[in-house]
Amino acid sequence: MDSFGTIAITTREFRLFQSLILREAGIALSDRKRALLVGRLAPRVRAMALPSFGAYYDCVCADQEELVRLIDSICTNETHFFREPKQFTFFENDWLPSLRRAADAGRRRRDVRIWSAGCSTGEEPFSIGMSLLAHLPDWKHEIFATDLSTKVLARAESAIWPIERIAHVPVHYRKAFLLRGSGAQEGRVAATPELRALIRFGRLNLHHESYPIAGRFDAIFCRNVLIYFDAETKQRIIRRLLDRLEPHGLLFLGHSESLSGNESVRAVGPTVYALRESQ
Secondary structure, X not given: OEEEOOEEEXXXXXXXXXXXXXXXXXXXXXXXXXXXXXXXXXXXXXXXXXXXXXXXXXXXXXXXXXHHHHHHHHOOOOOOOOOOHHHHHHHHHHHHXXXXXXXXXXXXXXXXXXEEEOOOOOHHHHHHHHHHHHHOOOOEEEEEEEEOOHHHHHHHHHOEEEHXXXXXXXHHHHHHHEEEOOHHHOOEEEEOHHHHOOEEEEXXXXXXXXXXXXXXXXXXXXXXXXXXXXXXHHHHHHHHHHHOEEEEEEEEEOOXXXXXXXXXXXXXXXXXXXXXXXX
């Protein structure tokens, strides 16, 4: 058995949590993640003065809020501004200019709608927002940012970060879209009101059958999220995401994720995919 102080998890208890997390979040925890699960859950088990992980499992099954807290605790939220720089180069130098050309030719309206699925602490949607404001300043922009974890969503919605987090933000974007804190906020930066106004946040579980988010999107960013799902869940989520794209829309995945073999899409950039015209 693995142990954390005086708290130990049995193989049976670990299997129960494996099944629960897969069922509720679609996240497949391998046996190698047993120590990680113990480390993430043991503080909560202790805080609730429970005698075992089995007792905590019973609490989670009986309390929806505790289930959300459990999912929050096992989510890994690694991100930074302008992550996957080759994609942002493509986004700014190729795709956004193509939208402007289409609008200038009267083939589309001057608006763009983007979904950041798995937004973590907000660096991704705010990076997208900076790009939109810089390259399409006279357009209407909508960014929807969702995540499974309520904990990181609260941090994202605050739009405040330690100053060291902006290392990857181009200097001209820092000057235009970020505010340096002073006094009690010394050492922090915040998004400008103009940038914050672009983004709407909400909790969304990609594993659920229906997504409470209306309409279609010109682009969906779902990067470094699919790696946490098993193969069947991954394919189901991909189909749902593609169904939410406009016919001309793009799906951005993480550099280690691929849709090779999926005949409904074609690669147009670095792990960037567009629907085939026949779809």
